[in-house]
């Protein structure tokens with residue numbers, strides 16, 4: 001079975017994805033009494049998080065039953081403009097007045113990214129997630145995709161697609177060497193629901209290659225979606241979907 005691919009007009013994109021996030025969180029809460037979700041970073045999700053923070057959507061989820069993690073984090077202070085935690089705090093977490101989610105952010109105050117990755121994995125294991133083939137299962141993972149086909153901070157030719165038995169790793173961005181902590185594909189794609197959010201014409205060729213070609217995961221890490229196929233939905237705006245018309 002193939003993943004669901006939803007092409008959405010740019011002006012409707014944030015609302016449609018926010019509604020899907022709410023539905024996924026509420027399904028998990030109805031099923032287990034809580035929802036464990038990993039947020040994405042980058043530029044795309046900001047409008048989606050803001051849509052979640054506004055009425056009526058903001059009261060459509062009991063945030064006190066939501067546990068939030070991050071699929072990846074840049075090795076910067078939480079106050080830094082590059083921080084994925086700061087992005088979510090400014091557009092969602094800091095705007096929730098009543099019920100607040102339980103938040104587990106990567107601790108970028110530790111001595112090294114490797115120590116933070118190990119600590120993060122410990123925090124995740126302490127959540128007592130159910131497992132699929134010995135891999136902890138989150139309820140929802142939100143992922144972006146870079147022009148090079150990376151997702152979270154799993155970059156091409158990193159060797160991380162093949163790693164088993166680990167949840168997180170410290171990595172370096174291949175072009176600027178900036179340090180990051182990322183969840184690994186085995187963990188990310190074990191989730192019950194994986195929502196990719198891809199917008200902009202600059203992504204259209206990569207999106208076509210990821211969805212249509214048989215390229216290797218190591219060349220285009222977003223191709224790891226094939227591991228979760230029917231549990232994946234791609235939300236793409238019309239500009240990113242141009243490459244799919246051909």
Ligand code: 6PG
Nearest residue numbers: 041042043044144145146151152
């Ligand atoms: C990050 C993200 C990264 C992002 C893609 C797409 O920390 O930057 O996790 O994987 O989702 O690079 O980024 P844009 O949404 O900015 O295009």
